[in-house]
Amino acid sequence: MPPKERVPKSFCRAPFLTIQMTYPEFPDSDNFTTIGDILNGVVDGKSISVRGWIYRTRSSGKLSFIVLRDSTGIIQSVVSSDSVSESSFTASKKALVESSVLVTGTPIKDERAPGGWELKASNFEVLHYADTFPITKDQSDEHLLNNRHLWLRSRDMVSCLKIRSTIFQAFRNYWISLGYAEVQSPSFTTSACEGGSTLFNVSYDDHNEKSGQKFYAHLSQSWQLYAEATMFGLEKIFTVAPSFRAEKSRTRRHLTEFWHAEVEAAWTHNHQMMELEEGMINTILNEVLSNNLSELEHLGRDISLLQNVKGPFEKMKYSDVIDELNSLGFDLSWGDDFGYKEEKALTSSRTQPLFITHFPKEKGFYHRPDPEDPKSLVCHDLLAPEGYGEIIGGGERIWSPDELDTRIREEGMEPASYGWYMDLRKYGSVPHSGFGLGLDRLTSWICGAEHIKNVIPFPRTMRRTNP
């Protein structure tokens, strides 16, 4: 075996050093203008410099048209052999799409340019000549997924990811403003939180042989059991974390690794939590509408549909939903679970989110049976409109130790196998509620995405873990 390559000590410790690094080919300077500022008319008529990548390139004899992009937009620059050095002009003709460039010039309004603005180049410098970019105008879903590491540069992906960022931030800000604390729970777990869901198994070298177990741990499907423990100290908590489901689901709404926003609060009833969720959805939508209009427009989203979402959201009991579905031609009886077909029928004609409450007991052992109607639960789902379906599942948790014991046995499980979770009901148990929100599904709805894969940088599905 060849000797292991040694990493220079100074490299390892780079963050702690204050050595001034200089890159002669790339000036240490903030003296660059964003394309967004140019398009907003901030620097009309002045000579400025732009740094970015080549988005499109066309040339004719003595003239190159180089469309530049940065994270804020795109602008066409015109490189004329009359107004730049020979090396600049050659570079502009030679550089392929996605080459990184530094361009100096004067922005002017010009109707002939896409976007209405144009940069008259006085200097055109290529920092790195790109190889032939694998993504051209002929694109298939599969090719774009195989090249997702490069497709992330596309305006579609950038728009979705900007909106996604707003959504994540708005979620956090909303709960923090209500006095909730952000808490982290482990991704390695040994307790299933929800029966039925399939768990990923994680191995750990020879741990398995030594311990006699088949695996080291599962990957978490939800923080809920941990949240119920943490809640007793902090009372109001939330998290944003990945959850993992090994279901063999192949739909436009499923990922094996998805971003789960979850909330848990002591002294809180189901109906109170639903009100908070409504406020959360409205807050997130308002933030997106005030920060990401251009991204929504680029994606072709019907913005009026989002603007028209206002509370109070419609609330229906499960039994009434069954009646509505049967009036639409379904044949369901009380106790039947309904799937996406039913969700789609309910939500495709609606323009507002829809709460469904009082599901049958089978939905989850940890949800509290309704004292007035013990065969149903004090719980809720929230369905997004336009056919996007379920984005939230939540409810009031059982807080009485005896009731929890009974429910677990009813589900054919042994309370003892829940170990420390049963402990939580022994020491000052209190009423509490919580929910889980699929952030990718929420983003998918807000973006109007065709597929949930379109709104996460590196989607993980049952058949894809690359790139």
Next chain:
RNA sequence: GCCGCUGUAGCUCAGUUGGUCAGAGCACCCGGCUGUUAACCGGGCGGUCAUCGGUUCGAAUCCGAUCAGCGGCGCCA
């Protein structure tokens, strides 16, 4: 787990009943063009037809298996 579909050049695809079927456009390279809008004109490069096996005088084409991927259902967020 179930149902359906796809695999031919770097990309998007055509290829009829098995017989000049190794093709086009784009990309890339060379040349031309001073207003292009993922331009245009001329030329060039480029494929073990997913893999393996079978049927046949002959297979990209028919059959089987395998691999990879896509869409949907059920389940869930």
